[in-house]
Amino acid sequence: MNAPVSMPHVMPTYGRLPIALSHGEGAYVWDTEGRRYLDALSGIAVNTLGHKHPKLTPALQDQVSKMIHCCNYYQVPLQEELARLLVERSGLTNVFFCNSGLEANEAALKIARKYGHEKGIDKAEVVVYEKAFHGRSIATLSATGNPKVHAGFEPLVEGFVRVPLNDIAALEEVARTHPNVTAVFLEVIQGEGGINPARAEYLQAVRKLCDEKGWLLMLDEVQCGMGRTGKWFAHQWTGIQPDVMPLAKGLGSGVPVGAVVCGPKAANVLQPGNHGTTFGGNPLAMRAGVETIKIMEEDQLLANAERVGQHLMAALRRELSELKGVGEIRGQGLMIGVELDRPCGAILTRAMEAGLLLSVTADKVIRLLPPLIFTTEQADETVAILAPLVRQFLSESAV
Numbered sequence: 568m569n570a571p572v573s574m575p576h577v578m579p580t581y582g583r584l585p586i587a588l589s590h591g592e593g594a595y596v597w598d599t600e601g602r603r604y605l606d607a608l609s610g611i612a613v614n615t616l617g618h619k620h621p622k623l624t625p626a627l628q629d630q631v632s633k634m635i636h637c638c639n640y641y642q643v644p645l646q647e648e649l650a651r652l653l654v655e656r657s658g659l660t661n662v663f664f665c666n667s668g669l670e671a672n673e674a675a676l677k678i679a680r681k682y683g684h685e686k687g688i689d690k691a692e693v694v695v696y697e698k699a700f701h702g703r704s705i706a707t708l709s710a711t712g713n714p715k716v717h718a719g720f721e722p723l724v725e726g727f728v729r730v731p732l733n734d735i736a737a738l739e740e741v742a743r744t745h746p747n748v749t750a751v752f753l754e755v756i757q758g759e760g761g762i763n764p765a766r767a768e769y770l771q772a773v774r775k776l777c778d779e780k781g782w783l784l785m786l787d788e789v790q791c792g793m794g795r796t797g798k799w800f801a802h803q804w805t806g807i808q809p810d811v812m813p814l815a816k817g818l819g820s821g822v823p824v825g826a827v828v829c830g831p832k833a834a835n836v837l838q839p840g841n842h843g844t845t846f847g848g849n850p851l852a853m854r855a856g857v858e859t860i861k862i863m864e865e866d867q868l869l870a871n872a873e874r875v876g877q878h879l880m881a882a883l884r885r886e887l888s889e890l891k892g893v894g895e896i897r898g899q900g901l902m903i904g905v906e907l908d909r910p911c912g913a914i915l916t917r918a919m920e921a922g923l924l925l926s927v928t929a930d931k932v933i934r935l936l937p938p939l940i941f942t943t944e945q946a947d948e949t950v951a952i953l954a955p956l957v958r959q960f961l962s963e964s965a966v
């Protein structure tokens with residue numbers, strides 16, 4: 568390995584690996600030393616179409632040559648086009664555009680509060696979850712269920728009630744004891760928390776309770792949405808619909824963009840003057856979203872994510888399930904976690920050295936989030952690199 572790349576003028580907010588990536592093609596990326604890596608992380612579920620996609624790249628070049636940004640003083644036809652594509656695919660009705668996951672979640676939380684105010688609830692409360700991750704702003708870190716994300720940033724924003732995932736009795740208890748609740752806010756599959764899926768029956772029961780209580784159901788699909796699980800949105804496996812759905816990560820296939828997609832109960836809560844963003848909905852980001860969705864459809868990437876995801880999951884289970892030290896292997900489509908019985912951050916570095924990019928989250932979960940163009944051959948290549956590393960790691964490290 569080369570010497571650690573030094574970045575003395577950048578704030579030390581990340582523990583960075585000692586490589587710098589220079590370019591990519593498809594599911595492969597190269598570093599500045601010319602080494603090739605199989606990208607099973609896609610920039611944390613962002614590069615939906617992989618790198619240098621032959622249709623996306625010229626479309627973005629075309630957009631840059633026309634207009635990058637114009638601001639929301641004017642009508643932006645590409646916003647309407649992307650909103651229509653999202654509305655058609657979600658069955659919801661209206662979209663607000665922003666630039667990132669936390670911004671989408673901030674908008675959702677503002678909707679939950681104003682929705683309460685309109686019903687005469689002045690101190691609205693939002694139900695959030697243990698192990699949830701919703702972002703790093705003051706409000707979204709307060710909604711996040713990870714003490715490490717809170718530490719040092721107290722006082723946290725008030726107005727959150729926390730429950731465990733997949734425990735409907737806990738939510739019913741909140742319903743009995745917290746009259747100011749206006750919304751329930753959760754990831755369909757917790758990403759940073761360790762690839763923890765909300766069970767279908769649980770989501771169906773939450774939807775029912777939300778309807779009975781007049782609460783908004785807000786599903787953070789920032790990581791699990793946009794085709795990653797093999798449907799446009801992960802909740803579509805369960806037959807329910809949310810009232811509010813924040814999106815970001817994969818939506819622009821690498822161009823920063825966020826969106827809050829709302830159904831009729833939530834779509835008219837924010838009125839002129841209530842919310843805004845300078846960059847949100849800019850033509851470059853909108854074009855990236857429009858082209859991403861069109862290309863996903865032309866290239867049948869939902870079906871690909873489902874098929875390759877099943878192949879990858881089966882291969883991982885075949886190679887790893889029997890090993891002492893390997894816990895659950897779970898997820899859906901191309902969002903997969905392999906849980907070990909011990910912290911395994913070292914696997915991230917070793918995989919990188921062996922030419923494979925992935926992540927480790929919640930200390931013990933190896934997380935795979937490959938681009939939706941991933942092939943079964945690349946899934947096999949992933950397992951061929953990863954399985955021996957896991958075996959080696961478990962044999963030499965203590966619990």
Ligand SMILES: *Cc1c(COP(=O)(O)O)cnc(C)c1O
Nearest residue numbers: 667668669700701702758789790
């Ligand atoms: C990544 C993520 C966010 C935050 O998105 P940013 O773009 O980093 O602000 C929020 N929610 C979930 C579920 C995420 O995975």
